[in-house]
Amino acid sequence: xxxxxxxxxxxxxxxxxxxxxxxxxxxxxxxxxxxxxxxxxxxxxxxxxxxxxxxxxxxxxxxxxxxxxxxxxxxxxxxxxxxxxxxxxxxxxxxxxxxxxxxxxxxxxxxxxxxxxxxxxxxxxxxxxxxxxxxxxxxxxxxxxxxxxxxxxxxxxxxxxx
Amino acid sequence: xxxxxxxxxxxxxxxxxxxxxxxxxxxxxxxxxxxxxxxxxxxxxxxxxxxxxxxxxxxxxxxxxxxxxxxxxxxxxxxxxxxxxxxxxxxxxxxxxxxxxxxxxxxxxxxxxxxxxxxxxxxxxxxxxxxxxxxxxxxxxxxxxxxxxxxxxxxxxxxxxxxxxxxxxxxxxxxxxxxxxxxxxxxxxxxxxxxxxxxxxxxxxxxxxxxxxxxxxxxxxxxxxxxxxxxxxxxxxxxxxxxxxxxxxxxxxxxxxxxxxxxxxxxxxxxxxxxxxxxxxxxxxxxxxxxxxxxxxxxxxxxxxxxxxxxxxxxxxxxxxxxxxxxxxxxxxxxxxxxxxxxxxxxxxxxxxxxxxxxxxxxxxxxxxxxxxxxxxxxxxxxxxxxxxxxxxxxxxxxxxxxxxxxxxxxxxxxxxxxxxxxxxxxxxxxxxxxxxxxxxxxxxxxxxxxxxxxxxxxxxxxxxxxxxxxxxxxxxxxxxxxxxxxxxxxxxxxxxxxxxxxxxxxxxxx
Numbered sequence: 001x002x003x004x005x006x007x008x009x010x011x012x013x014x015x016x017x018x019x020x021x022x023x024x025x026x027x028x029x030x031x032x033x034x035x036x037x038x039x040x041x042x043x044x045x046x047x048x049x050x051x052x053x054x055x056x057x058x059x060x061x062x063x064x065x066x067x068x069x070x071x072x073x074x075x076x077x078x079x080x081x082x083x084x085x086x087x088x089x090x091x092x093x094x095x096x097x098x099x100x101x102x103x104x105x106x107x108x109x110x111x112x113x114x115x116x117x118x119x120x121x122x123x124x125x126x127x128x129x130x131x132x133x134x135x136x137x138x139x140x141x142x143x144x145x146x147x148x149x150x151x152x153x154x155x156x157x158x159x160x161x162x
Numbered sequence: 163x164x165x166x167x168x169x170x171x172x173x174x175x176x177x178x179x180x181x182x183x184x185x186x187x188x189x190x191x192x193x194x195x196x197x198x199x200x201x202x203x204x205x206x207x208x209x210x211x212x213x214x215x216x217x218x219x220x221x222x223x224x225x226x227x228x229x230x231x232x233x234x235x236x237x238x239x240x241x242x243x244x245x246x247x248x249x250x251x252x253x254x255x256x257x258x259x260x261x262x263x264x265x266x267x268x269x270x271x272x273x274x275x276x277x278x279x280x281x282x283x284x285x286x287x288x289x290x291x292x293x294x295x296x297x298x299x300x301x302x303x304x305x306x307x308x309x310x311x312x313x314x315x316x317x318x319x320x321x322x323x324x325x326x327x328x329x330x331x332x333x334x335x336x337x338x339x340x341x342x343x344x345x346x347x348x349x350x351x352x353x354x355x356x357x358x359x360x361x362x363x364x365x366x367x368x369x370x371x372x373x374x375x376x377x378x379x380x381x382x383x384x385x386x387x388x389x390x391x392x393x394x395x396x397x398x399x400x401x402x403x404x405x406x407x408x409x410x411x412x413x414x415x416x417x418x419x420x421x422x423x424x425x426x427x428x429x430x431x432x433x434x435x436x437x438x439x440x441x442x443x444x445x446x447x448x449x450x451x452x453x454x455x456x457x458x459x460x461x462x463x464x465x466x467x468x469x470x471x472x473x474x475x476x477x478x479x480x481x482x483x484x485x486x487x488x489x490x491x492x493x494x495x496x497x498x499x500x501x502x503x504x505x506x507x508x509x510x511x512x513x514x515x516x517x518x519x520x521x522x523x524x525x526x527x528x529x530x531x532x533x534x535x536x537x538x539x540x541x542x543x544x545x546x547x548x549x550x551x552x553x554x555x556x557x558x559x560x561x562x563x564x565x566x567x568x569x570x571x572x573x574x575x576x577x578x579x580x581x582x583x584x585x586x587x588x589x590x591x592x593x594x595x596x597x598x599x600x601x602x603x604x605x606x607x608x609x610x611x612x613x614x615x616x617x618x619x620x621x622x623x624x625x626x627x628x629x630x631x632x633x634x635x636x637x638x639x640x641x642x643x644x645x646x647x648x649x650x651x652x653x654x655x656x657x658x659x660x661x662x663x664x665x666x667x668x669x670x671x672x673x
Binding site for chain 1: 561564604607608610611612614615617618620621
């Protein structure tokens, strides 16, 4: 009788553990898939500090799926499909979807304060203290994080074609 | 004659699924001698006349170039150079309208011909059957030769891949299955010697075991022209006229019974296929040193004198149409390519490129209104790729690209059979092309996301590392200041004294 009880308990515990770990990996897979659907601009327009925190919030069920303006419709569609939810339009409070823009520094105005360099999440701005700064067009994701810190207001966002 | 060839090789022909029997209208042009088009006022050479990455210009505005001179170099493995098709001055390096995407402008080089048509120095090779296959491939690559059947895949890539794997059969495709087009028929009749010698040369270049030239059954003159020149080394086969028998995968099925695997290439089943025009151009390139500068173009449809023209690459479509008596009318449209797979062109100043096999003027074409799909399934019956066109259409319209991919959109050869039979007049291929373009854009975007993520993570890691290092240093300094040994004390006082001295020096300078 005692033996049967032990085996029963063991089965119960291991069953619980297996289901738990399966759930965890499922969550983990979902998180990875959502994260890779996000545009990785780290722009913070979704009210989270970056793409990773936003993806985590979606998985936890705290954030809605329509808060990422740079990803736009395509990203919302992908996430909706992953989570089996209805597609909904982008939340205008987070911003509007637009064609890709990249930052351009007006080099005649730049004073070399390095503030934009520190703000850029993808190291797309090149320069040193008191030297002119320049944006690497190919690396710029258009997150606009460098625009606000510039004391000279010399960074503008330019539309790119193609 | 034909039966003799069949029995000689005993090749059993197979059939491909789907397809259509179409009225060919080839009699409009195929019995007329081709004409050389006179020099136009302007030659426009797009830098992308092939599949792959665009070429890079190596000349600048104002340069004087000679006919056959290289003016743009290849920019990668799947890319080819571009040559000046006549002598003259580089008028501009600008843009012209893309044939593939309506709204897109593509870079091009514009030449103003000087009328001399003076040749660049050429380097012919005569012993083409005994030289190293790799040298042959190099020569064909340098001549800028691409598949002239319409797809424009760089020829050297097919040859190069051919040396890496054992090739069983080289197929030279003279099966021109689209209605109206007869440029392959004409080039075989007029340049049969080039094609046969070119075939032998290509066979040598890839070391293929067998070699087949295929023509359609309604091309008896072309068959005779080839048959007079070939020996037992080349097999000559006529295939039934059924659209799209000239498609690469379909012709392979007909000739060998083999199927190219989904998403795969003929090379994966030991087959390489080239168009007859490609064979002729390759032969010309090697034995005469002439790069690809002109091609046969069928100009047909609603014009006074429909015929085949030998056109210099870069010649505006308008100039070709003028040769055959074209009067512009509003209810007509001009198609580049055949009626099944061609594209409407909106601007007839657009140039003829390496892949332009035909220019058609359609009269009174009716673009009936698209009606809803009634699910009749006619499109399924005619699809030569065994796809489900109506399902593809539904998902392509819903922009559900995961599903269209799962339904093998990328195995669609865009032959247009489905749209042809559709009772609701749905331009199915248009939807498929759009979906293909959108998927390409989406994938490029996704790759960008991945790249940005990688850079962001690398940066975060670096910043963490720096912070940790700074912390470590603080810890070290703290421990130093708490338990100082006499030697360290000495060092510290020495440093303090040095700092003091520097300060005094500075003050003196200020005074």
